[in-house]
Amino acid sequence: MAATIIDGQAVADRMRAAIKDEAGAFAAQHGYPPGLGVVLVGDDPASAQYVRMKRRACEAAGMASFASILPASGTQEEVDNAVRVLNDDPHVHGILVQLPLPPQIDEERILRLVSLNKDVDGFHPENIGLLAMKGRDPLFTPATPTGCMVLLREAGANLEGANAVVLGRSNIVGMPIALMLMKANATVTMCHSRTRDLPGVVRGADVLIAAIGRPNFVKGDWLKPGVTVIDVGTNKVDDPSDPRGYRFVGDVDFEAALPVAGAITKVPGGVGPMTITMLMANTLKAARRIAG
Numbered sequence: 001m002a003a004t005i006i007d008g009q010a011v012a013d014r015m016r017a018a019i020k021d022e023a024g025a026f027a028a029q030h031g032y033p034p035g036l037g038v039v040l041v042g043d044d045p046a047s048a049q050y051v052r053m054k055r056r057a058c059e060a061a062g063m064a065s066f067a068s069i070l071p072a073s074g075t076q077e078e079v080d081n082a083v084r085v086l087n088d089d090p091h092v093h094g095i096l097v098q099l100p101l102p103p104q105i106d107e108e109r110i111l112r113l114v115s116l117n118k119d120v121d122g123f124h125p126e127n128i129g130l131l132a133m134k135g136r137d138p139l140f141t142p143a144t145p146t147g148c149m150v151l152l153r154e155a156g157a158n159l160e161g162a163n164a165v166v167l168g169r170s171n172i173v174g175m176p177i178a179l180m181l182m183k184a185n186a187t188v189t190m191c192h193s194r195t196r197d198l199p200g201v202v203r204g205a206d207v208l209i210a211a212i213g214r215p216n217f218v219k220g221d222w223l224k225p226g227v228t229v230i231d232v233g234t235n236k237v238d239d240p241s242d243p244r245g246y247r248f249v250g251d252v253d254f255e256a257a258l259p260v261a262g263a264i265t266k267v268p269g270g271v272g273p274m275t276i277t278m279l280m281a282n283t284l285k286a287a288r289r290i291a292g
Contacts, residue, residue: 147274
């Protein structure tokens, strides 16, 4: 039997409709909408496109969008000041600093500078620290891992005592999702480039989170029958049969996984739409906290 396809776009659309209603109610009560401020440094096309997508999604949901765009040559002081301006603006409830930053910018300093109450990306060291602590909860959790957790719930995955394997240990996805899975009482194994017998480790997973950025890396025979797969990877590969000359695939060989997995996200249309949706949800949450 083929795996159930976890449709992240459908889940995101449903959530965005609710967020739009709630943002409208907030604006009616306070006289202004929830606001998201974005800091983008540099001219990386992928980052710029992602920022445009976030701004469009917020505006479609009735939220205000603010942007501070700095050149790749931007100085530490200029980026610091851009964050401070957003911190001080009462109409900005959430702040997103688009990562990665150019090498001359101290990333940790910038993330610390974002007001804890406006840290809708969930990357402030204090929020990450609270996420790692037993019995403590951060104000916000990172958008992509949070979206993964929502999709796991949608798929009906039983995380209590489950063996969860996370491929990738980035600060943006791998590490936070591992911490969130542990909070859900899963038994978590984090894998990376130095992991021995990676296929063997993956075969023990009841839940697999793939976030390493390598196209079709996980093969079908690596998977345990019935595993729930959340594929975070979005990899551009050449495809002469596509009018664009390319297409996007995940970190998991989707066609090979279909007859084995119990449920799997598609790429595109799986985790991607959830990331921006959770960012909007965090912005609404921040607006309520700040406005009272």
